[in-house]
Amino acid sequence: MSNSAKFLWLLCASAMIGISACSDSGDTGNATEDTGITEVTSPSTSSSAPPATPAQSAGQPVLAPAVPVPSSTPETEGGDASMSSEVESSAGDTQAPQQHIVKGVVTQWQPMVLFVQPGDRVIFRQMIGHDTQTIDGMFPTSGTAWQSKLGEEGFSVVLEEPGVYMYKCTPHVSLGMIGAIVVGDLPPANLQQLEDHPQNKGMFARAIRKLKLALESQAGGS
Ligand SMILES: [Cu+2]
Numbered sequence: 001m002s003n004s005a006k007f008l009w010l011l012c013a014s015a016m017i018g019i020s021a022c023s024d025s026g027d028t029g030n031a032t033e034d035t036g037i038t039e040v041t042s043p044s045t046s047s048s049a050p051p052a053t054p055a056q057s058a059g060q061p062v063l064a065p066a067v068p069v070p071s072s073t074p075e076t077e078g079g080d081a082s083m084s085s086e087v088e089s090s091a092g093d094t095q096a097p098q099q100h101i102v103k104g105v106v107t108q109w110q111p112m113v114l115f116v117q118p119g120d121r122v123i124f125r126q127m128i129g130h131d132t133q134t135i136d137g138m139f140p141t142s143g144t145a146w147q148s149k150l151g152e153e154g155f156s157v158v159l160e161e162p163g164v165y166m167y168k169c170t171p172h173v174s175l176g177m178i179g180a181i182v183v184g185d186l187p188p189a190n191l192q193q194l195e196d197h198p199q200n201k202g203m204f205a206r207a208i209r210k211l212k213l214a215l216e217s218q219a220g221g222s
Pocket of ligand 1: 170
């Protein structure tokens with residue numbers, strides 16, 4: 001290759017570099033966002049599940065933060081996370097009766113407030129040393145009273161009449177072992193009857209306050 005040819009080749013090459021550099025730096029209008037580069041393929045040889053599309057991600061329900069349990073009143077003995085009920089969500093609104101469990105835990109009922117639908121069955125467990133008995137005047141007037149034997153494991157009731165049923169454990173009522181079962185729609189029809197009850201004081205008043213907090217929480221959360 002002669003010198004002049006070399007020179008021409010260099011001139012040509014440098015001109016091309018200049019043009020390409022010019023087109024890279026100056027012509028921003030042609031700049032494209034090369035999204036292909038971001039798709040780094042996994043070195044994994046196995047064909048993994050396809051990545052979630054934006055539609056799938058958007059379709060996933062955003063889990064709401066847990067509803068804060070209302071702070072317990074100062075005179076509580078602690079361990080008062082029993083406000084939340086263990087009611088299964090009635091998705092589909094099926095009318096099939098459900099079963100619910102209430103446990104005797106030390107000197108408390110768990111859950112302390114239980115929400116059920118008419119016809120549901122409530123079963124009492126961990127009943128050693130406990131009984132369960134409706135409190136006179138603190139359940140619907142046409143509702144069914146109940147009373148288990150002491151330590152009657154698996155005692156159960158089926159509640160048809162809507163309203164609040166307040167019940168106690170006889171050995172531990174003075175320690176606040178009082179529970180509430182709310183049957184049917186909110187607010188329960190006999191709530192005012194509970195508040196007007198002459199025994200709405202002491203541990204009973206405390207239980208009714210907790211019931212009202214649970215009712216507010218249930219009404220707001222669903
Ligand atoms: Cu008890």
